[in-house]
Amino acid sequence: MPIPTAQDPLTASPPLRLTPAGRLRRLAAAAVVLALLLAGTLWGDDDEFPFGPFRMYSTRADPNAAVVSTRTVGLTATGEEIRLSGGEVGLRRAEFEGQLPRVSDDPGLLGLLADAYADAHPGAPELVAVQVVQRRFELVDGRQTGAFVDRVLVEYVLTEEGA
Amino acid sequence: MSTVDAPPAGASTGTGRVTGGWWFRPVPLARIAVFRVIAYLFIPVDVFLTTAWVRAHADVPPEWYQPLLVGRLLHLPTPTHTVVTVVQWMLVLAALAAATGRAPRLLGTAVFLLYGEWMVIAMSYGKVDHDRIAFLVALAVLPTIGRARFRDRRSSEAAGWAMAAVLVTVMLTYFLAAWAKVRFGGWDWPTGSTLTRAVLRRGTGLSEWTLELPWLLTAAQWAMLVLEFLAPLMLLVRSDRARIGLVLFLLGFHVMVFAGVTIIFLPHCVAILSILPWERLTAGRRPEDAALGGSMSSGPGPARG
Numbered sequence: 001m002p003i004p005t006a007q008d009p010l011t012a013s014p015p016l017r018l019t020p021a022g023r024l025r026r027l028a029a030a031a032v033v034l035a036l037l038l039a040g041t042l043w044g045d046d047d048e049f050p051f052g053p054f055r056m057y058s059t060r061a062d063p064n065a066a067v068v069s070t071r072t073v074g075l076t077a078t079g080e081e082i083r084l085s086g087g088e089v090g091l092r093r094a095e096f097e098g099q100l101p102r103v104s105d106d107p108g109l110l111g112l113l114a115d116a117y118a119d120a121h122p123g124a125p126e127l128v129a130v131q132v133v134q135r136r137f138e139l140v141d142g143r144q145t146g147a148f149v150d151r152v153l154v155e156y157v158l159t160e161e162g163a
Numbered sequence: 164m165s166t167v168d169a170p171p172a173g174a175s176t177g178t179g180r181v182t183g184g185w186w187f188r189p190v191p192l193a194r195i196a197v198f199r200v201i202a203y204l205f206i207p208v209d210v211f212l213t214t215a216w217v218r219a220h221a222d223v224p225p226e227w228y229q230p231l232l233v234g235r236l237l238h239l240p241t242p243t244h245t246v247v248t249v250v251q252w253m254l255v256l257a258a259l260a261a262a263t264g265r266a267p268r269l270l271g272t273a274v275f276l277l278y279g280e281w282m283v284i285a286m287s288y289g290k291v292d293h294d295r296i297a298f299l300v301a302l303a304v305l306p307t308i309g310r311a312r313f314r315d316r317r318s319s320e321a322a323g324w325a326m327a328a329v330l331v332t333v334m335l336t337y338f339l340a341a342w343a344k345v346r347f348g349g350w351d352w353p354t355g356s357t358l359t360r361a362v363l364r365r366g367t368g369l370s371e372w373t374l375e376l377p378w379l380l381t382a383a384q385w386a387m388l389v390l391e392f393l394a395p396l397m398l399l400v401r402s403d404r405a406r407i408g409l410v411l412f413l414l415g416f417h418v419m420v421f422a423g424v425t426i427i428f429l430p431h432c433v434a435i436l437s438i439l440p441w442e443r444l445t446a447g448r449r450p451e452d453a454a455l456g457g458s459m460s461s462g463p464g465p466a467r468g
Contacts, residue, residue, distance in 0.1 A: 017320055
């Protein structure tokens, strides 16, 4: 039975201590997590979440290169654009941008979105195609010139049934 | 469990600090009791309100699921509509139960595991967010403390370790972010137009004027990089006043970013709240406390030598 220490003048009762084993376990756990975080920052990438690098806004943008913004849209028969990359089919713009290489390889993925959109919006006009469009804003010395260019990166034409 | 009421031999004032003493500076259990309620009640807010896009993944065609490493290692299920809905409700119910303070180890562990799965569902669609690690660590360490009541006047080393772990992770979120900027952007990251790009893509009425002043955004980039590298200094906070000041500074930064580009690290902000001396609200002030004023050390344990 250990002997209790004298009461600390600032507290009603002495702090609850940890056993040496409890301390050791906690220090070991902290060391493992720290090592993983450090390794993730040094060599890892987003795939290693939650230990990947904290790369929010970490890439350097060239002050004279264009700023690129991507959107995914569905096209109706009348040529109207319906935005799909603002959460309309459950995916965010950044998620579309993250999977852009995959979508380029397999544009059929865009077709699945048209189906998901039709399921979620039964009254909406029918889509005839889905496009990934990239808008480039010109930048000179870090200042926007006001000019922009749109370019279609990937297009998937939906098979028309009775159209 | 590993918490004992009496100090083990040699672990009292002086010698106990030899091994990792900084990690075990006692923290009042009342602080844990308050922070735990905040952390667990934040989860339903997070699920239904502030990051409702995670729930939206229920309706995404499963072909779009791109599992993270952890999802592949643990063979986690593909988030079909059913999987997402079940995890969502189990998580919310577990969090509400844990917020009552009952069965803190069991319910806390359940919340941590379910929230971890929720994060896999969130981050496996092509975009990983970086605002969660401190909150995840908070959820991981809270169950290790055990019982903590609002009016508990005792402090505990187990609570001290848990709060130290959250503080270190909050710090690392900034420090390692600076490191990542140098790794991916290079040492000339601050002279780039990263903020211009951010404002162009997601600017608000409160930030678009900065596009006319590229030097201002460059200066802000320098300030961000320098301050992030200085983040380890926040580990020195000890007094209640310093804690409150630090929290206001950090939350101020995140509110400013939100005003500018509508991005807020909300779970990270909740983790930041663990730094505050919440025990002041609940434990009631004793005469000694009032006489000693706000700058006293918050840990009632022995003062640092």
